Amino acid sequence: MSHLKKYYRQYLLDFAVDSEKIGPLVAKGKQHRVHLYGTKHVIKIPRASLYMRSYGRFTAQQVQRDIDTIRELFPEISLQTQVLCGRTHPERYVLIQEYLPHAEPVNRYTVAAVHAQLHSLMRKNIQILRTQFLFLDIFGYQGFVCSLRALLPFTRSRAQLTNLLIRNFRDGDPQLVLVDTNLSHLNHAGEFRLTHRFIDFGTILVSLILYRLFFHRPQADEKQ
């Protein structure tokens, strides 16, 4: 654990995690630092960034509720994820999730392999948005930025989804898997900060536009 910054080392002291098992950084999401945990899992530690402070940090209870709702609404893509609560700060959390070492990102080229799954996922997502005012953010922050950049002329940036990965891409049985754990909420108006709701609303709107532009039809004619 000595390779972690002091903030994360102290944060983790409150949790029943085995510090010896915390391995190298897998990725830095906007919301979590993702580290290998043992060989079969990842540990996700909430980041203390300015962005997360202004967005409004999630509590363990909110994260657990979103995970349960995702499992209920989208069982076909949800991944086994355990929420550990802090011993002295029960509203704090870390996540332990199955590690997907060989999963491929979803971009305009790999999407052809999972296009039917993605299309039916988005149909369901829009239906749930209409009926329950909930939405699954498939892009993720990094996916959002790459995809917006890909709209610019003379760019090498590629549209990408970073909250979904493709498992078994090379084994002929590709499956979409959701690694992210949050839903965008247009309901529960009083429960979240105004910035939180504003970002969620923008996320939904821009996601729908970017999906339509880049992922609605696979680019089978373009090379990877």
Ligand SMILES: Nc1ncnc2c1ncn2[C@@H]1O[C@H](COP(=O)(O)OP(=O)(O)O)[C@@H](O)[C@H]1O
């Ligand atoms: N279980 C996992 N196995 C392999 N890579 C993962 C896993 N979970 C996350 N990642 C990597 O970390 C990135 C960020 O993960 P995510 O959970 O979406 O973080 P955040 O909550 O900060 O958005 C993903 O795009 C992916 O590259």
Ligand SMILES: [Mg+2]
């Ligand atoms: Mg994410």
